[in-house]
Amino acid sequence: MIDIAPFAWSHILACLTCGTLVGLERQLRGKPVGIRTSSLIILGSYCFLAMSSHLSSQVADQARVLGQLITGIGFLGAGVMMTQNGQVMGVTSAATVWMLAALGAMIGLDMLHQAVALTLVTLTILxxxxxxxxxxKQLQRGVHRRLESWRHHDGDTLEK
Known part of the structure; x- marks a missing residue:
């Protein structure tokens, strides 16, 4: 197999497995952050952490990269959220983006088993x-109420 040091094929496989599982759940529900995006977020987070470990053995340097990753992924997550009819939409997708970056960081820190376990926890939550x-029905209040589709007079389906 091709040597891709400082990266490892086993870690890349873990990234793709975790990203595909979470992305599949999101994609099947028609939500943002599907399989491609989820896999790329985890893989990118892994790559940044693996490169930082390769560049410096100093834990403080690696912690700085991790801190910047957390900050940067926050901007990506914020881009997923929007307001619609006075309600904030996409918060779960934004939180999922943040969790995906955490999974990639865990894989980058050689915590493969923990990343897979937390992927399953994430899927359990979603x-x-x-x-x-x-x-x-008690859990369907406020922003968590189920939206019902209805037909507008011109035939378009609208959300109520």
Whole structure:
């Protein structure tokens, strides 16, 4: 196999596995941050951390790169959010972007098993809480209410 030091094929596979799982959940729901974006966020985060470890063995230097990664990914997440009819939309997708970067950073810090475990926790939150909200009407209040589609007089489907 081609030597790609300071990167490792096992770490890249972990990035792609975690990114695909989270991205698939988002894409199947028609949300932003699908498979490609999720995989690239994790892979990019991994690459930055792996390069910083290669450039300097000083923990402080690596911590600075991690800090800048956290700040930078915040801007990406903020770009996913928007307001619509006075409500902020995309907060879960923005939080998912932040978690994806954390997963990539964990892989970059050689925590592959932990990253896979937290990918499963993330999926449990994304799928499980949605199921809970659909099952219990008490959880469907305010911004968490289920939107019902209805037809406008000109035939367009609108969200109520």
């Amino acid at each position: 799928v499980g809480v949605d199921w809970l909200e659909g099952s219990f």
